[in-house]
Amino acid sequence: MKIRIAVISRMEREGGGSFQYGASLLEALAKLPKDQYEICFWYNSAALDGFVEKLPYLHAKPKWYFVQLLRVVMKIARVANKILKSDRIKDWLEFDALIRAARAWKPDICISLEQSYNPLSKNIRVIGPVHDLMHRYESSFPEVGAPAEYEAREKLFSRHARNAAAVLVDSNVGKQQLIESYGISADKVHILPFVASPLLVESTSPPxxxxxxxxxxxxxxxxxxxxxxxxxxxxxxxxxxxxxxxxxxxxxxxxxxxxxxxxxxxxxxxxxxxxxxxxxxxxxxxxxxxxxxxxxxxxxxxxxxxxxxxxxxxxxxxxxxxxxxxxxxxxxxxxxxxxxxxxxxxxxxxxxxxxxxxxxxxxxxxxxxxxxxWTKEDFQKKILEVVTSVSSSLVRP
The missing domain is CATH 3.40.50.2000 (Glycogen Phosphorylase B;)
Structure with a gap:
């Protein structure tokens, strides 16, 4: 029986490096052995449509047509959260279309392409990146160090460190920072250095x-x-x-x-x-x-x-x-x-x-x-190594 992997993304192209990294990760996942893994990809950005079409092994499930409505609903939820002094409403709505669809597919492993992920359930192994912990190391910058942002990042990364089956970081420094910040076991942290984005295309004409x-x-x-x-x-x-x-x-x-x-x-x-x-x-x-x-x-x-x-x-x-x-x-x-x-x-x-x-x-x-x-092929081999490691811990009927 093939291992089911649900890949989830709510990246937007304007997300910069996170979007580019997610594309590299997605391309690498499409290279996993077809006889061992079945992969389904849920995403909500139309910007990924053309790229996904080049990865036929992936079963793509675009949900991007929900994005505008979801953004309006999330704004309302944030106001309600402030009034109720609770994150319950936001947590319930966030990622709703993607999470619910992926959960219904009953995957064995969930892989998030970006660090703002939402685990599906406790019995599903989760793999996801932590790009940086700069809210701890460069907290003077308000975009990461403002109280609300700092608290949100702490909640996200501490939960990820505690519950994830594998965490992806970019360097030895990133691994050490994650370990010393959250006491995560070193064998759960996998160094996956960045590579140049697969989305870049060459042009000979000046913009x-x-x-x-x-x-x-x-x-x-x-x-x-x-x-x-x-x-x-x-x-x-x-x-x-x-x-x-x-x-x-x-x-x-x-x-x-x-x-x-x-x-x-x-x-x-x-x-x-x-x-x-x-x-x-x-x-x-x-x-x-x-x-x-x-x-x-x-x-x-x-x-x-x-x-x-x-x-x-x-x-x-x-x-x-x-x-x-x-x-x-x-x-x-x-x-x-x-x-x-x-x-x-x-x-x-x-x-x-x-x-x-x-x-x-x-x-x-x-x-x-x-x-x-460190080439794209090296990146892909490391992804296979991580997924193989997590797969070996699955208890299959």
Whole structure:
């Protein structure tokens, strides 16, 4: 009898790295042995339709047409929760269409593609990721450290650590943080390093949103959260020598709370003609930016690791990234590392790539080699290993 695996996702494309990681995980699950596993995928984002069609082994069950109604209902539920001082209503409604459908299928294992998951029931083995615990390690940022957000993350991750059959993390640092934060058994934590997104597609044409001559430019694809630290790049641009008038491209949804301050900082620095804020950028355009950028600059405060540096390396773009948490472990000698609190270091790293003979090409070559150390096939083998481990603990009739 085949083992039934229910895969669940409520990812939206605007979810950034979580969405890209989920796609990699889904692609890997589609490679599981067909004679041993039956996989059914419930999801609520139409953005995944085209990708899912390329994975015929998966039995896809799209529920995205419920999304708009569900969002309205959830808003009402949040108000009711505040009045009743209880999460009971929200917990009952959340993920309702997906959870109920998956439960009726009676799976043996449930795999969530993102860390905001909802276990089906106690007798179903759950596998899911914990991307970061930055609410504990970088709690000064309100997007994770505000009291309500901190409490919600603690509740989620402590429950996951306690109940999950397997937890997926990106690095040794991520594993150690999870163990020391929640006392989880080390054998339940599996290191599954990120890979470049399978959703990226190549384009040879410059994006319409970036018309004109803006070479050379640095690139940073990130949503406008304070921890993404766009401000440091703006300050670094002002410190560059006059003979290095780089442009800068920011790509990411503009509905987050750092967008207004970043836009104002660009204006105050007199950089409106050099800093280009494009908003959400399609996957094909992202590849074009990687292939044509002077460098990826990512002075984030969050880790342990991130996906954009791997994507940049895959497409021959030099990388400047924060030297914190698991970044040096993951990117090795394929990146220049900076202190995200120091715009001067960012400016110096940019200047080095421009002025040091051979440095840019060396970073590009090292990037290709670094990506080759952990491939999509390695990622898929590790998923099989994790699922096999969890499957072995099942009690079958």
């Amino acid at each position: 319409q949103s970036f018309a004109g001559d803006h070479d050379p430019f640095i690139f940073y694809p990130a949503q406008f959260w304070p921890h993404k630290n766009h401000m440091a790049i703006i300050q670094a641009l002002s410190l560059l020598p006059s003979d290095l008038p780089l442009h800068c491209v920011f790509a990411g949804t503009t509905d987050k709370n750092a967008f207004g301050p970043v836009r104002n900082a660009v204006r105050d620095a007199g950089l409106e003609n050099r800093v280009h804020i494009l908003g959400y950028v399609p996957d094909a355009d992202v590849v074009w930016f990687y292939k044509n950028a002077f460098a990826l600059v990512m002075p984030t405060f969050f880790g342990p690791t991130n996906i954009p540096p791997l994507e940049a390396m895959q497409y021959g773009c030099p990388v400047i990234v924060s030297g914190i948490y698991g970044m040096p472990e993951r990117y090795g000698d394929a990146a220049l590392y900076i202190n995200p609190k120091n715009p001067g270091e960012i400016a110096h790293a940019i200047s080095r790539i421009a002025s040091e003979p051979g440095l840019r090409q060396r970073l590009i070559s090292n990037g290709y080699a670094q990506v080759a150390k």
